Amino acid sequence: MVESVVSQQSAPTQSGSALSRAPAAAPREEVLRIERLTKSFDGKTNAVDGVTFTVMQGEIFGFLGPNGAGKSTTINMLTTILRPTSGDAVVCGHDLTKEQNAVRRSIGVVPQESTADEDLTGIENVLLCADFYGIPRKVSKPRANELLELVELTKYAGNKVGTYSGGMKRRLELASGLINRPRLLFLDEPTLGLDVQTRAAVWDYIRMLKEGFHMTLFMTTHYLDEADNLCDRIALIDHGKILTVGSPRELKESIGGDIIEVQVQDRMADISPAIRGVANVVEVRRTDSDYRIKTLLGEETAPAVMEAFRLAGAKVTKISIAKPSLDQVYLEYTGRSIREEHADSSTQAPHRGMMGMRRGR
Amino acid sequence: MTNQKTAAESQTISTPSDATRSAGHNSLPSFDQETSVNESPLHGLWALTNRDLKKWYKAPLILLLTLIQPVIWLGLFGKAMNFGAIFTGSSFNIPGLNIPAQELNALAGQIMQNTFGTTDYFSFLAVGMLSFISLFMAMNSGSSVVWDRRLGFLNKELSTPLSRGAIPLGKVFASIVRGLSQAAIVLVIAILLGLSVSHLTVLGVLGTFSALFLMVMGFSSLFVMLAVRSSNQDTQLMIVNLLNLPLLFASNAMFPAKLMPGWLQPVVKVNPISYATDISRQLLLGSTGMASLQFDFLYLGSFALILTVLGMIVSWRFLSK
Numbered sequence: 001m002v003e004s005v006v007s008q009q010s011a012p013t014q015s016g017s018a019l020s021r022a023p024a025a026a027p028r029e030e031v032l033r034i035e036r037l038t039k040s041f042d043g044k045t046n047a048v049d050g051v052t053f054t055v056m057q058g059e060i061f062g063f064l065g066p067n068g069a070g071k072s073t074t075i076n077m078l079t080t081i082l083r084p085t086s087g088d089a090v091v092c093g094h095d096l097t098k099e100q101n102a103v104r105r106s107i108g109v110v111p112q113e114s115t116a117d118e119d120l121t122g123i124e125n126v127l128l129c130a131d132f133y134g135i136p137r138k139v140s141k142p143r144a145n146e147l148l149e150l151v152e153l154t155k156y157a158g159n160k161v162g163t164y165s166g167g168m169k170r171r172l173e174l175a176s177g178l179i180n181r182p183r184l185l186f187l188d189e190p191t192l193g194l195d196v197q198t199r200a201a202v203w204d205y206i207r208m209l210k211e212g213f214h215m216t217l218f219m220t221t222h223y224l225d226e227a228d229n230l231c232d233r234i235a236l237i238d239h240g241k242i243l244t245v246g247s248p249r250e251l252k253e254s255i256g257g258d259i260i261e262v263q264v265q266d267r268m269a270d271i272s273p274a275i276r277g278v279a280n281v282v283e284v285r286r287t288d289s290d291y292r293i294k295t296l297l298g299e300e301t302a303p304a305v306m307e308a309f310r311l312a313g314a315k316v317t318k319i320s321i322a323k324p325s326l327d328q329v330y331l332e333y334t335g336r337s338i339r340e341e342h343a344d345s346s347t348q349a350p351h352r353g354m355m356g357m358r359r360g361r
Numbered sequence: 362m363t364n365q366k367t368a369a370e371s372q373t374i375s376t377p378s379d380a381t382r383s384a385g386h387n388s389l390p391s392f393d394q395e396t397s398v399n400e401s402p403l404h405g406l407w408a409l410t411n412r413d414l415k416k417w418y419k420a421p422l423i424l425l426l427t428l429i430q431p432v433i434w435l436g437l438f439g440k441a442m443n444f445g446a447i448f449t450g451s452s453f454n455i456p457g458l459n460i461p462a463q464e465l466n467a468l469a470g471q472i473m474q475n476t477f478g479t480t481d482y483f484s485f486l487a488v489g490m491l492s493f494i495s496l497f498m499a500m501n502s503g504s505s506v507v508w509d510r511r512l513g514f515l516n517k518e519l520s521t522p523l524s525r526g527a528i529p530l531g532k533v534f535a536s537i538v539r540g541l542s543q544a545a546i547v548l549v550i551a552i553l554l555g556l557s558v559s560h561l562t563v564l565g566v567l568g569t570f571s572a573l574f575l576m577v578m579g580f581s582s583l584f585v586m587l588a589v590r591s592s593n594q595d596t597q598l599m600i601v602n603l604l605n606l607p608l609l610f611a612s613n614a615m616f617p618a619k620l621m622p623g624w625l626q627p628v629v630k631v632n633p634i635s636y637a638t639d640i641s642r643q644l645l646l647g648s649t650g651m652a653s654l655q656f657d658f659l660y661l662g663s664f665a666l667i668l669t670v671l672g673m674i675v676s677w678r679f680l681s682k
Binding site: 079081101105109113114115120124129132133134139 | 397399400401404405407408415416419420512513514517518519520521522523681
């Protein structure tokens with residue numbers, strides 16, 4: 001068993017073909033279908049509001065949105081931790097609310113932060129998870145060792161999790177989440193709070209699961225580059241509602257052109273109409289002194305735009321041309337950039353305070 | 362690659378639901394579905410219980426402290442509160458009355474026997490201490506539920522096919538094992554410190570521990586129930602601190618109920634600790650009890666059953682919200 005895992009892991013060349021081979025062998029099927037899924041905690045406002053989407057076999061599906069958008073609530077509903085207020089979902093062919101245990105057996109969960117018992121060793125934690133699924137020890141023991149090897153924790157298997165680094169804990173979570181050999185793996189913010197190297201390592205594991213094991217992955221993230229790099233398709237969520245669903249490329253193309261961002265000196269009159277008159281300009285949006293100009297040919301239009309500003313008597317303090325990126329998509333749909341979200345995170349702190357406590361031990 | 366083939370084959374025959382799925386292209390050797398898993402509603406119960414117990418028996422310091430604590434209690438309460446000494450010949454000297462010390466001692470013995478059901482307060486208290494220690498262990502089960510919620514462990518449990526009843530039951534059983542182990546230690550230490558052993562029998566000890574089992578089961582279920590929605594361990598600690606000593610003093614564990622004021626006696630009579638202690642005193646010291654052994658056991662058994670069932674229902678409801 002161990003050998004087979006290693007051979008899969010060390011054969012990335014084969015993985016590319018495996019990707020395309022999977023749909024060819026059989027029609028791609030739905031692993032997850034969600035219809036009008038809604039969760040309300042207080043009966044008035046909906047944390048998740050009529051969410052509908054489908055995840056296909058073998059894809060990495062990204063759930064992208066700012067903090068408090070409803071990502072974790074959705075994942076908690078799909079992993080049977082929370083009961084939906086209304087709506088339907090079919091997970092791996094099982095009804096989410098009527099066949100909870102069948103759903104639980106077919107999914108794996110890698111939570112946002114380490115939930116391993118720090119007083120137990122790595123291997124004890126993985127075996128404990130196996131016990132939760134009722135997997136007999138003669139099966140779970142070799143499997144736990146195999147999974148620990150997969151995430152390169154064999155050397156530390158006998159150490160208490162309290163001594164693990166953040167990255168090791170995350171890898172242990174991954175091993176625990178795979179103990180029941182799930183068809184669909186949920187990853188909630190898999191790289192949150194990890195350093196660059198560890199993040200890259202986690203990405204590699206995620207790709208390996210998809211390419212080496214044809215697993216379907218559902219991951220939430222608020223890192224745009226992560227979604228862009230890993231996901232086959234992305235659903236953008238904000239205020240509990242799905243804004244758009246598509247592949248990163250589709251989403252970028254949906255913006256319909258390059259973006260020229262211009263910043264002018266303060267207290268200027270709105271000169272959007274003048275800019276709209278420039279050739280190739282598709283759309284102009286203004287927030288105070290910032291202009292966001294959507295255009296077909298960014299490099300060629302930029303000088304004309306500058307000229308328009310100059311003619312209108314505006315002093316341009318900053319200009320940038322951006323090729324369509326997920327950042328732009330995000331801005332387009334949510335109306336704010338993800339950087340603002342980060343700057344804003346202090347106001348979000350009370351929301352996450354409860355979760356943050358767990359490190360305080 | 363042969364490995365892969367056999368796995369694909371085994372997958373197609375493993376479970377019926379697999380057949381309705383794809384032909385197995387999706388799963389490589391190590392990621393086929395389960396073939397034999399324990400699907401009983403109580404699977405994982407022992408794993409949960411043992412997980413909590415490991416925190417105790419695998420941590421030398423905690424184990425040592427749990428051993429020391431009863432010794433301190435016994436030493437301070439049992440030996441320091443030497444009620445027997447009040448009535449001994451040397452402490453009595455009434456002018457004009459010349460009662461021989463020997464007779465005074467006999468009189469004192471009788472007073473002690475009448476009051477505490479045994480000639481020395483140490484034996485009386487040591488047996489009460491068994492209930493006391495078990496009660497404290499039972500009360501801690503609530504805060505461990507709160508910790509599991511805070512650390513996200515509870516959510517992990519909830520995403521697995523663990524029965525929602527097994528989660529609180531694991532806590533209850535872990536506190537039973539811990540409570541009874543500590544009670545056993547207290548008993549051994551008490552015997553070493555001079556607990557009267559004239560009435561001690563194996564059956565008596567077994568009966569005593571069955572009573573403690575029921576008591577811990579009931580109280581532990583109660584505290585798990587109180588904690589199941591809470592994510593604040595301070596609240597939990599407050600509840601425990603609010604209830605522990607009143608529960609203890611409003612029972613016959615430290616002092617005989619018949620000498621308590623009239624208003625307190627009904628409270629003592631409904632307090633399950635009184636019944637666990639009553640059983641222990643009757644079985645270990647041969648005292649005449651508050652009620653018959655049968656009634657004591659019936660009362661404790663009902664208490665344990667009702668609270669455990671109630672605890673399971675409440676936890677089940679709140680854990681599947």
